[in-house]
Amino acid sequence: xxxxxxxxxxxxATIMGLLWFLLLYVLPxxxxxxxxxxxxxxxxxxxxxxxxxxVFFVVVGVLLAGTIFQHIFNVGKALVFMGFFIxxxxxxxxxxxxxxxxxxxxxRVFLAMLLAIDFLGLAKSLLQAVDFLSRKAxxxxxx
Numbered sequence: 001x002x003x004x005x006x007x008x009x010x011x012x013a014t015i016m017g018l019l020w021f022l023l024l025y026v027l028p029x030x031x032x033x034x035x036x037x038x039x040x041x042x043x044x045x046x047x048x049x050x051x052x053x054x055v056f057f058v059v060v061g062v063l064l065a066g067t068i069f070q071h072i073f074n075v076g077k078a079l080v081f082m083g084f085f086i087x088x089x090x091x092x093x094x095x096x097x098x099x100x101x102x103x104x105x106x107x108r109v110f111l112a113m114l115l116a117i118d119f120l121g122l123a124k125s126l127l128q129a130v131d132f133l134s135r136k137a138x139x140x141x142x143x
Contacts, residue, residue, distance in 0.1 A: 020051075071129035077125075078121045085115065091111075092107050093108075
């Protein structure tokens with residue numbers, strides 16, 4: 001890989017990272033007032049953590065495109081998102097207080113759907129890694 005290609009990937013990763021940061025953190029922070037932080041304590045920390053994780057995996061994915069490490073990080077991304085969703089949704093039971101009202105929600109079905117989607121992403125990443133390695137072993141892959 002030439003220096004020009006490396007610099008192009010770094011520039012592309014930087015631009016993609018900034019765009020995703022603006023889309024997932026800055027724009028929603030401007031649209032959602034501080035009301036959401038009052039209703040859902042810990043919301044801002046989870047929200048910023050989610051944005052950081054997404055931006056990290058976008059940047060790493062762009063930098064490592066066309067290598068086996070891209071697929072390894074895609075598998076890691078699926079596993080991290082599974083853990084994040086379980087933690088963020090408190091295992092499927094969410095409770096919060098709005099003024100004098102205590103609200104509890106059973107989101108286990110929603111969590112199961114999120115995890116099913118993440119399992120599909122995990123399976124896709126594993127199959128892509130196997131395909132990448134088999135094409136490389138057969139000599140069909142040009143890097």
